[in-house]
Amino acid sequence: MSFIKKGFDALTGKTAAKEASKAQQKGTEAGMEEQRRQFDALQALMQPYVKSGTGALQGQNDLLGLNGFGSQQSAIGNIENSPFFQSRYQQAENALLQNASATGGLRGGNTQEALADNRSNMLFGNVQQQLQNLSGVASNGQSAAAGLGGQGLQFGQNIAQGYNDIGQAQGGYQLAKGQIYTGLYNNALKGAAAAMGGGF
Helix, strand or coil: CCHHHHHHHHHHHHHHHHHHHHHHHHHHHHHHHHHHHHHHHHHHHHHHHHHHHHHHHHHHHHHHCCCCHHHHHHHHHHHHCCHHHHHHHHHHHHHHHHHHHHHCCCCCHHHHHHHHHHHHHHHHHHHHHHHHHHHHHHHHHHHHHHHHHHHHHHHHHHHHHHHHHHHHHHHHHHHHHHHHHHHHHHHHHHHHHHHCCCCC
């Protein structure tokens, strides 16, 4: 095999190694970009749950007085003044008054006490129910945030692996290039020795 042919083959090998390295890097970068896209899409899908969970946790803390008594009073007042509570209370009050009227005790002290107890009992029950509802929403938000955190960790590991793969592709190309140049150098020495009539 002539020195020129060996040199051509070596240079062709260098080109092939370079193209293979570029193709590997391009594929890895495309995979990394798709992972970024998928993670961004997942974040967008989970954001309402995380946001609701954060708001629910705030609402729990308000009702429990953890954000101060002013916030607690405001949260309880919001429940008491809500259309849901007002409607239920009005229905219960009407039922008590109708019962008292039917039994002749409309103006009696027992009726007034029952009306007062009914309101405080209903309010207590509604506060407890609201705490349960908020707990469920906060728990969903916590699960969504934890899921996103896990996906983010996995995404970070995948991206790190992608950069590692790119580094290996570049390193492989540099090694192949070094081997090709070493081959060219050796072939040049052999060709020079042959031209001078000696062996190598």
